[in-house]
Amino acid sequence: MLATKTDTIVPPAPGVRSRRKKNDNLTGYLFILPFVIGFIGLTLFPTAASLYLSFTDYNMLGSPHWVGIENFRQMFTQDDKYWQSVRVTVQYVFTAVPVRLVCALLIAMLLDRITAGAGFFRTVLYVPSLIGGSVAVSVMWKQLFSDKGAINALLTAVGLHPLPWLGDPHLALWTLVLLAGWQFGSPMLIFLAGLKNIPRELYEAAGVDGANAWQKFVRITLPMLTPVILFNVVMQVIQAFLAFTPSYIISNGHGDPLDGTLLYVLYLFRNAFEFFKMGYASAMAWVLLAVIALCTALIFRSSSYWVHYESESE
Amino acid sequence: MMKRAAQWLVPAAVALVAVTGCGGSSGGTGQNTANNGVGGPASNGQTITLRISWWGDQTRANLTQQVIDLYEKSHPNIKIQPEFTGYSGYQQKLTTEAAGNNLPDVMQMNYGPMISQFSSQGLLDDLKPYIDSKQIDVSKIDPQLLGTGVINGQQLGIPLAENALAVLYNPDLLQKAGLSDPKPDWTWDDFIQMAETVHQKLGIWGARTLDYTFTPEYYIRQHGQHLFSQDQKALGYDDQTLADYWQINLKLIRDGAAPTIDKIQQIQGLEQEPLAQQKAAFDLRWSNQLTALSNNGKLPLKLAPLPGPDADKGMYLKPSMFFSISKTSQHKAEAADFINFFINNLDAAKILKTERGVPVSSDIREQLKSSLSPLDQETFDYIDYVSKHSSPIDPDSPPNYSQISQTLKDVDQKVLFGKETPEQGAKEFRSKAESLLK
Numbered sequence: 001m002l003a004t005k006t007d008t009i010v011p012p013a014p015g016v017r018s019r020r021k022k023n024d025n026l027t028g029y030l031f032i033l034p035f036v037i038g039f040i041g042l043t044l045f046p047t048a049a050s051l052y053l054s055f056t057d058y059n060m061l062g063s064p065h066w067v068g069i070e071n072f073r074q075m076f077t078q079d080d081k082y083w084q085s086v087r088v089t090v091q092y093v094f095t096a097v098p099v100r101l102v103c104a105l106l107i108a109m110l111l112d113r114i115t116a117g118a119g120f121f122r123t124v125l126y127v128p129s130l131i132g133g134s135v136a137v138s139v140m141w142k143q144l145f146s147d148k149g150a151i152n153a154l155l156t157a158v159g160l161h162p163l164p165w166l167g168d169p170h171l172a173l174w175t176l177v178l179l180a181g182w183q184f185g186s187p188m189l190i191f192l193a194g195l196k197n198i199p200r201e202l203y204e205a206a207g208v209d210g211a212n213a214w215q216k217f218v219r220i221t222l223p224m225l226t227p228v229i230l231f232n233v234v235m236q237v238i239q240a241f242l243a244f245t246p247s248y249i250i251s252n253g254h255g256d257p258l259d260g261t262l263l264y265v266l267y268l269f270r271n272a273f274e275f276f277k278m279g280y281a282s283a284m285a286w287v288l289l290a291v292i293a294l295c296t297a298l299i300f301r302s303s304s305y306w307v308h309y310e311s312e313s314e
Numbered sequence: 315m316m317k318r319a320a321q322w323l324v325p326a327a328v329a330l331v332a333v334t335g336c337g338g339s340s341g342g343t344g345q346n347t348a349n350n351g352v353g354g355p356a357s358n359g360q361t362i363t364l365r366i367s368w369w370g371d372q373t374r375a376n377l378t379q380q381v382i383d384l385y386e387k388s389h390p391n392i393k394i395q396p397e398f399t400g401y402s403g404y405q406q407k408l409t410t411e412a413a414g415n416n417l418p419d420v421m422q423m424n425y426g427p428m429i430s431q432f433s434s435q436g437l438l439d440d441l442k443p444y445i446d447s448k449q450i451d452v453s454k455i456d457p458q459l460l461g462t463g464v465i466n467g468q469q470l471g472i473p474l475a476e477n478a479l480a481v482l483y484n485p486d487l488l489q490k491a492g493l494s495d496p497k498p499d500w501t502w503d504d505f506i507q508m509a510e511t512v513h514q515k516l517g518i519w520g521a522r523t524l525d526y527t528f529t530p531e532y533y534i535r536q537h538g539q540h541l542f543s544q545d546q547k548a549l550g551y552d553d554q555t556l557a558d559y560w561q562i563n564l565k566l567i568r569d570g571a572a573p574t575i576d577k578i579q580q581i582q583g584l585e586q587e588p589l590a591q592q593k594a595a596f597d598l599r600w601s602n603q604l605t606a607l608s609n610n611g612k613l614p615l616k617l618a619p620l621p622g623p624d625a626d627k628g629m630y631l632k633p634s635m636f637f638s639i640s641k642t643s644q645h646k647a648e649a650a651d652f653i654n655f656f657i658n659n660l661d662a663a664k665i666l667k668t669e670r671g672v673p674v675s676s677d678i679r680e681q682l683k684s685s686l687s688p689l690d691q692e693t694f695d696y697i698d699y700v701s702k703h704s705s706p707i708d709p710d711s712p713p714n715y716s717q718i719s720q721t722l723k724d725v726d727q728k729v730l731f732g733k734e735t736p737e738q739g740a741k742e743f744r745s746k747a748e749s750l751l752k
Contacts, residue, residue, distance in 0.1 A: 060413045061435035147580045167576025257579045258727045273406040
């Protein structure tokens with residue numbers, strides 16, 4: 001307080017300035033302190049602990065017992081349920097991500113055309129993404145696809161056979177994929193922003209050259225959107241690997257039927273909290289981390305072949 | 315940034331719980347065993363909060379809450395904080411609380427894997443001192459039933475009620491199909507034939523598909539074998555016996571007399587069960603589920619013993635659940651007093667009726683007899699019958715029981731979905747279960 005007062009009257013001596021700088025830094029650190037505490041206490045420390053636990057046998061009640069790489073060995077060589085969860089998850093990632101992105105892009109292109117009420121539609125279409133991950137929506141989804149639910153009623157109404165959506169091991173995962181597709185909001189907004197950034201002249205020029213709508217889409221829209229697509233793909237792939245709530249609710253918490261919806265994180269959760277194998281679950285978490293990192297790296301590596309940056313061509 | 319955050323999220327979430335676990339265990343459980351040993355409930359005017367935890371549905375929650383209110387009225391210095399969840403999340407909740415050194419004072423425990431898991435970690439208090447000092451009066455409980463709460467020589471749980479496996483059936487539907495009620499000495503052949511008759515005559519299911527959780531074990535027991543060997547380190551039956559069990563289930567499904575497994579998968583809650591919806595005449599369950607499935611007596615369901623031959627060997631009485639006191643409880647004397655109230659107080663018993671099963675105290679049973687509803691009367695009579703026609707319950711306490719049970723469920727689904735023959739299923743279960751038993 002005193003320092004500031006002298007500041008205004010006389011030009012500060014060099015020492016004063018540096019002290020003031022130090023004060024500024026201190027203030028800054030104080031401001032980020034809550035985050036730093038949270039990061040260390042809730043992220044860094046638990047992460048380090050889970051790394052340690054992944055090499056132990058730990059049932060949460062006793063104390064952890066060092067077993068070296070035994071958890072990983074068991075996971076890769078003995079646990080066929082683990083591989084089933086990997087299969088289900090890969091299938092889910094490879095279907096849910098494209099379904100969601102295609103939905104998002106289509107809706108974004110429609111919204112791009114609309115001028116009246118665009119804000120309203122944007123908001124309404126974003127709502128599923130806000131609530132889609134919640135327990136309530138998963139419960140609703142389960143009702144919709146149940147034996148006598150709305151979807152089967154619709155199928156019957158148009159003369160088709162009702163399907164055992166949640167009872168058939170192959171169909172059950174598709175209800176999760178559809179749920180994921182329905183939550184297209186955030187990639188949609190990003191696509192929309194990307195679409196708005198495409199210069200209109202490109203379309204006009206193409207129009208003059210006689211290009212039809214499809215040609216414009218393939219030759220202009222898609223290439224110009226590739227940076228945005230890259231971003232969305234990376235984000236959605238990560239999210240898909242981490243999907244948990246819907247499969248937990250829809251499959252009664254078990255990955256039913258016949259482990260058809262046993263997503264990786266669900267199996268991880270079951271190991272931790274149902275079989276009380278916290279060490280094994282931690283090991284699974286670290287493998288998942290490595291796989292996600294690898295996938296992200298591969299997508300980035302591949303991007304030089306298909307992502308088009310405007311600045312390069314100039 | 316978001317990407318990185320997402321990558322760390324899972325391990326962080328898992329580890330978070332794990333870390334609190336480390337803290338809890340290093341803090342040491344069982345420090346408080348010396349405090350509050352045996353002595354009368356505190357009466358120094360201080361208000362004491364007791365935490366009581368159980369699993370169950372809303373009906374159980376309402377009834378238990380009424381008993382709690384009753385207890386609080388006569389014990390103004392005790393405030394009871396109830397905690398309840400459904401069965402599926404119950405053990406997770408308790409385990410997390412145990413890891414955080416924060417177990418409730420009184421916990422509902424299940425016979426078998428649950429109580430063995432908690433006792434093996436030394437989390438439950440020995441209740442013998444409270445029994446000896448008559449704070450918990452067990453003189454009216456059948457000693458054999460009380461003995462089911464003894465693990466490694468310690469009385470770790472007090473049984474709250476008694477239960478048995480039963481065939482729940484709808485006599486009206488049987489009559490419509492021209493059948494009479496099942497006789498106590500009926501066999502699986504009778505069961506199949508009656509179920510198929512109901513299906514053919516009435517166009518509904520005959521029976522609900524048999525459930526893997528207890529029916530295979532009953533079938534194995536009635537053939538003079540056991541699911542686990544005496545030392546709990548191996549399986550105790552022939553593969554052919556388990557395969558034969560699956561043949562019964564498959565025959566019912568194939569003939570349309572029982573729902574296919576994908577239909578079973580879609581049942582959400584007891585009220586959607588075929589028996590509750592009058593879409594099936596038979597269902598094999600625990601006897602205390604009669605209350606829920608008959609919609610509290612609105613549907614005139616009855617109980618019959620499971621089909622024979624040798625049903626006596628297969629049937630057993632089960633303590634439907636225990637109350638245990640955690641070792642870390644600060645108010646053990648009060649907790650013991652509450653348990654005593656729960657099993658020996660007539661007014662409490664009048665509220666609880668048979669929702670948890672038949673009361674354990676013979677005095678209470680006698681006093682309730684005059685005021686029983688037809689539904690409770692049915693349960694009382696049935697448990698009475700079973701107590702004379704059954705064999706002792708199996709210990710069923712291998713350390714990896716929850717995973718073994720999961721394995722049986724997986725194989726059961728494979729067999730019922732037709733992915734494996736019963737013989738292949740029995741073989742697969744054996745190889746997987748045996749590696750978990752070692």
